[in-house]
Amino acid sequence: MDNIYRTTFEDLELPTPTRTGMDTIDFSEMIDDCIDNIIQYEGTRIGGSGGSIVMAICPECCGNSCADADYENGEDSCNGSYNFDCDQGEMSNASWISLYKYESFQNALKARMAERTVVRT
Numbered sequence: 001m002d003n004i005y006r007t008t009f010e011d012l013e014l015p016t017p018t019r020t021g022m023d024t025i026d027f028s029e030m031i032d033d034c035i036d037n038i039i040q041y042e043g044t045r046i047g048g049s050g051g052s053i054v055m056a057i058c059p060e061c062c063g064n065s066c067a068d069a070d071y072e073n074g075e076d077s078c079n080g081s082y083n084f085d086c087d088q089g090e091m092s093n094a095s096w097i098s099l100y101k102y103e104s105f106q107n108a109l110k111a112r113m114a115e116r117t118v119v120r121t
């Protein structure tokens, strides 16, 4: 399994969670899925996009597929991210959509990111 080498939870600059609850949900599958996508963008031109990914905002267009569109055809110009289609700027069908709003999810994500971060020597 790949590890995150540089991105930390703090780097994501997520908004303060507004919802509580879902404390008994096992987020591990969604979280690993989410982290795997963040890793794909590490070291790329849009390497700072981790927070967007956690919020399921398409990192390729920063959620602005319509604004970036070629107005001549009026269609979304964004081809989507690593393994998600772009649905008007949202990562289509990502398993963790909206979960960042939950304190329990952010806590679980923070713990998992710490686990997966390995300092290379």
Ligand SMILES: [Zn+2]
Residues within 6 Å of the ligand: 058, 059, 060, 061, 062, 063, 064, 065, 078, 079, 080, 081, 086, 087, 089, 090
């Ligand atoms: Zn997009």
